[in-house]
Amino acid sequence: FISVVKLVLLIGLGILLSLLLNEIPFIRLKKGIQVIVFIPYFLSWVILSSIMIDLLSLTGPINRAIEALGGKAVSFLGSNTWFPFVLFVSELWKSLGYQAIYFLAAITAVSPGLYEAAEIDGAGRWQQMIHITLPCIAGTIVVVMVLKVGSMMSAGFDQIFNLYNSA
Numbered sequence: 001f002i003s004v005v006k007l008v009l010l011i012g013l014g015i016l017l018s019l020l021l022n023e024i025p026f027i028r029l030k031k032g033i034q035v036i037v038f039i040p041y042f043l044s045w046v047i048l049s050s051i052m053i054d055l056l057s058l059t060g061p062i063n064r065a066i067e068a069l070g071g072k073a074v075s076f077l078g079s080n081t082w083f084p085f086v087l088f089v090s091e092l093w094k095s096l097g098y099q100a101i102y103f104l105a106a107i108t109a110v111s112p113g114l115y116e117a118a119e120i121d122g123a124g125r126w127q128q129m130i131h132i133t134l135p136c137i138a139g140t141i142v143v144v145m146v147l148k149v150g151s152m153m154s155a156g157f158d159q160i161f162n163l164y165n166s167a
Contacts, residue, residue: 002084003152006091011145013092014099015137019129021100022107034104037097045094049162052090053077077163086163091156099144106140107133 017037024030040048055062056076063073076082114132123131 002087003155005088007148009088009092010095010099013096015103017096017100018103018107021104023125040094041098045158045162048090048094102144103137106137110136
């Protein structure tokens with residue numbers, strides 16, 4: 001279950017992020033966002049897990065905010081209902097930028113002439129994304145999915161092992 005949800009989320013949101021980044025007209029802003037979302041990929045699960053454990057502890061800033069809003073502190077890492085959510089969010093935080101790089105590279109290979117022809121025919125940016133960009137990167141999407149399916153059996157052992165605690 002964890003592997004399938006991670007596969008769907010990473011590929012789906014990676015495609016969405018790359019499409020959104022491709023639509024940013026300002027190069028500096030686009031590159032800045034790419035750097036920000038790509039940096040967590042270079043950090044190990046030990047570092048990211050320690051950050052997540054500190055953020056999600058009973059005395060951490062997230063539970064303090066919940067209590068300040070009148071709620072009761074939640075044991076995110078000790079709860080069967082919250083732990084899968086923590087796994088998915090932390091995996092997205094770490095890997096989403098890297099996934100988007102695959103698809104951004106594929107988008108750069110799409111011929112600008114296709115976009116120009118679609119614009120002349122009256123297609124808007126949304127229609128261009130749906131009818132030009134996505135079909136042109138479909139091969140890359142399939143290859144990434146096949147490669148991800150090959151690693152499904154690990155289910156992110158490093159991540160789960162490092163997020164494990166006594167609770």
